[in-house]
Amino acid sequence: MWKDCGVDAMPEMEATLKRDAVVVPLAAKRVCGAVACRDCGVYRLCAALGLEEDELSLLERVVKRKLIFKRGGLLFRAREPAHYVYAIRSGSVKTCVGTEGGRVQITGLHLPGELLGLAGFDSREYTCEARALETTSVCQVSMQQLEEVAERLPAIHREMLCIMSGQIRHYEQLLLLLGKRNAERRLAAFLLGLSQRFALHRYSPTQFNLSMSRSDIGNYLGIAEETVCRVFTRFQEEGVITTRRRYVELHDIERLRAIAHDPGRRAAAPSALASGT
Amino acid sequence: MWKDCGVDAMPEMEATLKRDAVVVPLAAKRVCGAVACRDCGVYRLCAALGLEEDELSLLERVVKRKLIFKRGGLLFRAREPAHYVYAIRSGSVKTCVGTEGGRVQITGLHLPGELLGLAGFDSREYTCEARALETTSVCQVSMQQLEEVAERLPAIHREMLCIMSGQIRHYEQLLLLLGKRNAERRLAAFLLGLSQRFALHRYSPTQFNLSMSRSDIGNYLGIAEETVCRVFTRFQEEGVITTRRRYVELHDIERLRAIAHDPGRRAAAPSALASGT
DNA sequence: CGACTTCTTGAATTAGGTCAATCCCTGTGG
DNA sequence: CCACAGGGATTGACCTAATTCAAGAAGTCG
Numbered sequence: 001m002w003k004d005c006g007v008d009a010m011p012e013m014e015a016t017l018k019r020d021a022v023v024v025p026l027a028a029k030r031v032c033g034a035v036a037c038r039d040c041g042v043y044r045l046c047a048a049l050g051l052e053e054d055e056l057s058l059l060e061r062v063v064k065r066k067l068i069f070k071r072g073g074l075l076f077r078a079r080e081p082a083h084y085v086y087a088i089r090s091g092s093v094k095t096c097v098g099t100e101g102g103r104v105q106i107t108g109l110h111l112p113g114e115l116l117g118l119a120g121f122d123s124r125e126y127t128c129e130a131r132a133l134e135t136t137s138v139c140q141v142s143m144q145q146l147e148e149v150a151e152r153l154p155a156i157h158r159e160m161l162c163i164m165s166g167q168i169r170h171y172e173q174l175l176l177l178l179g180k181r182n183a184e185r186r187l188a189a190f191l192l193g194l195s196q197r198f199a200l201h202r203y204s205p206t207q208f209n210l211s212m213s214r215s216d217i218g219n220y221l222g223i224a225e226e227t228v229c230r231v232f233t234r235f236q237e238e239g240v241i242t243t244r245r246r247y248v249e250l251h252d253i254e255r256l257r258a259i260a261h262d263p264g265r266r267a268a269a270p271s272a273l274a275s276g277t
Numbered sequence: 278m279w280k281d282c283g284v285d286a287m288p289e290m291e292a293t294l295k296r297d298a299v300v301v302p303l304a305a306k307r308v309c310g311a312v313a314c315r316d317c318g319v320y321r322l323c324a325a326l327g328l329e330e331d332e333l334s335l336l337e338r339v340v341k342r343k344l345i346f347k348r349g350g351l352l353f354r355a356r357e358p359a360h361y362v363y364a365i366r367s368g369s370v371k372t373c374v375g376t377e378g379g380r381v382q383i384t385g386l387h388l389p390g391e392l393l394g395l396a397g398f399d400s401r402e403y404t405c406e407a408r409a410l411e412t413t414s415v416c417q418v419s420m421q422q423l424e425e426v427a428e429r430l431p432a433i434h435r436e437m438l439c440i441m442s443g444q445i446r447h448y449e450q451l452l453l454l455l456g457k458r459n460a461e462r463r464l465a466a467f468l469l470g471l472s473q474r475f476a477l478h479r480y481s482p483t484q485f486n487l488s489m490s491r492s493d494i495g496n497y498l499g500i501a502e503e504t505v506c507r508v509f510t511r512f513q514e515e516g517v518i519t520t521r522r523r524y525v526e527l528h529d530i531e532r533l534r535a536i537a538h539d540p541g542r543r544a545a546a547p548s549a550l551a552s553g554t
Numbered sequence: 555c556g557a558c559t560t561c562t563t564g565a566a567t568t569a570g571g572t573c574a575a576t577c578c579c580t581g582t583g584g
Numbered sequence: 585c586c587a588c589a590g591g592g593a594t595t596g597a598c599c600t601a602a603t604t605c606a607a608g609a610a611g612t613c614g
Contacts, residue, residue, distance in 0.1 A: 097449045100538045105456035107449050119449075122442035127449055150431070157427070157434035164441040165399035171448035172374045172384050172396075172404055178455040179382035179499045181571080183602070214561060222456045222499075224603055229562055245561075245611075261377045458603085460570070491593060501571055506594050522579075522593075561610070568603075577594070584587085 067140050069132035075116065078129045082120030084140045088112050091136025092211040095128045096219075106220040108170070109133075109212060111197055115163050117143075133211035178222045186221040187231045188260035191241065195250055207249040344417050346409035352393065355406045359397030361417045365389050368413025369488040372405045373496075383497040385447070386410075386489060388474055392440050394420075410488035455499050463498040464508045465537035468518065472527055484526040 066089070069075060075086055078097060086093075088110055095108040095116065107128060110116060120126045121143075150156035177189050199205035210217065214232075218225040235241045240256055242249040250256060343366070346352060352363055355374060363370075365387055372385040372393065384405060387393060397403045398420075427433035454466050476482035487494065491509075495502040512518045517533055519526040527533060 097453050099453060099457075103453075103457055105453040107452050119442045119445040122439040122446070127442075127446050147435075150434070154428045154431070154434065157431065157438070158424075160438055161434070161441065162399040164438065164445065165396050165404075168396040168441065168444055168448065169399070169404050171445065171452065174452060175384050175448065175455065176374050176376060176380075176382040178452065179496065180376075180380055181499075181601085213559090219456065222458070225560095226562080226604080227602060230602090233562075458569085490591095502592095503572080503594080504570060507570090510594075555614105557612100557614090559610100559612075562608085564606085564608105566603105566605085568601100570602095571600080572598085573596105575594105575596085577592100579592080580590095582587100582589080584585105 067138050069136045069138065071132060071134050073132040073136070075130035075132065075138065076126045078126055080126050082117055082124055082126045083143055085118055085143055085146065086116040086130070087139040087141065088114050088116065089137040089139060091138075092133045093130050093136055093138075094133050094212060094216060094220075095130045097128045104219070106212075106216055107174070109194075109220065112201055118160065118164055119167065121160075121164075133216075134209075182262075183221075183223045183227050183231050184234070184259055185262060186223060187217075187228065187235070188256045190217070190221055191248065191250060192253070192256055192260055195253070205250070206253070207247070210246045210248055213246075344415050346413045346415065348409055348411050350409040350413070352407035352409065352415065353403045355403055357403050359394055359401055359403045360420055362395055362420055362423065363393040363407070364416040364418065365391050365393065366414040366416060368415075369410045370407050370413055370415075371410050371489060371493060371497075372407045374405045381496070383489075383493055384451070386471075386497065389478060395437065395441055396444065398437075398441075410493075460498075460500045460504050460508050461511070462537055462539060463500060464494075464505065464512070465533045467494070467498055468525065468527060469530070469533055469537055472530070482527070483530070484524070487523045487525055490523075 069091070075093060076082070076084075090112050092112075093110045093116060094106055095110065096104050096106040098104045110130075116130050116138075117126055119128070146156070150160065173193070177186055180186070194208065194210070195205040198208050212220065214228045215225040218228045221228075232241070232243050235256075236243060238255070240250070240252045240259075242251065346368070352370060353359070353361075367389050369389075370387045370393060371383050372387065373381050373383040375381045387407075393407050393415075394403055396405070423433070427437065450470070454463055457463070471485065471487070472482040475485050489497065491505045492502040495505045498505075509518070509520050512533075513520060515532070517527070517529045517536075519528065
């Protein structure tokens, strides 16, 4: 397993980082001090750091620098040594894993405030590939130094555990989505999920940009690109949403919710076991 | 989200724990001292504890007791306060999450040596329901005391992070599986995955017991129970496997691998973006 | 202003879901 | 010890939702 995920699959990507990752030579002076940090997933992490020791010195040791990636830019690749964790400040990032067969599955769409790359903690390698979906600004955090600091501050460790368990919950939700058949339900749930997340970040929950292409959305949800289009069209005809390219407006959240939660028919219920005896 | 997962869905299960959870009144004396512990997922955790302080006293504080669950027994339920983490010593456990619609998705099949319940770290609630698939013996570990100890021993924290990142990797693999359509591929990959895991635990990689019913397998892989049967039959006709009820023998691992990794046709490849320019 | 990519829509095809009947165990009780 | 009940597994027939192939429209970018 994990032989050539995203590597052989996309051989031409080698040079992308060098070309796209514009290193802003702003040596992390106020990186975690401004208003934007409040909305950042590592904020509590930064805060914990700041509380315990000399604020600047520690922050500067751990938060390496702010990077900007252009659309399509590669943050990291699967199986690459995981030297850094990335906190998204603006923009969006998709993560995907790959198989030997060259098949690729998008496993995440990440919005500002989220942390990427922590899953590689165990193996010291990234478990997936991460790519900017639009111009995206991130904080690059040194894994090693983060660990060194965490060694002394249990609060950091606890924070990391929380972030990971959040990631696990996210995956469980996604599995739930992929397990239940129907394409309409998947898309409805997808839109609702996005809406919720945008709301959390104080963006409009009813009009936003799907930074992913139809093809990516299809891959993410386990359906064909064309099906995504067709369902969007159907939703539109029913007045539930409006789409124009990647821009979406949700008109009838309730209806979407109804579609997403429709129990539908049967659907291989797992046996309760131990019911009788 | 997460309103009544597994609770309203299976209302009759209330009494299951009381009936099935046979509390062995063996006050954790040698619980983490025997040979079996070497194969346990928390072994390193236990070891770390033992290295640093008075072995028995700490272990007894943290590892509450050994429990035995019968087939169908409920270890914990989603949304329940997560007081304990469970290490599986023998047997197997399935975990599942549920939706408002009463739909349930099996998210994991857990074998001896694996740790359950850590995902609830963040919210202090279990994120899923866990149920024994056969007579299963577990170590029950107090979450609170584990944390208290971890506070003083960063090694424990690091271990927990590793376990969680392993869980994340597992989910990524599962997503990959659910994303790629074809039922044959799913089942082939499922069998191979099990085979690998059994091998890790020094069980036979070519003949083992699927502790799950066809229905559970279907739910886990996102296909209908009947399709599971049909594909198994097809595999059998081709001489790749033999099944008898829940017992399976793999005859041609290579062929299975070929089926699992068959790139197949198209399959909504995510756009590389930034490919041309 | 092209060249490309992404999106959309149509038509044909099919994998897999659904329903239903039957078989086959396993465990139970007479 | 044997017959029976009930749950799981299997198989067949049918049908629907979604994939696939194909072609064209609509943006985007250099």
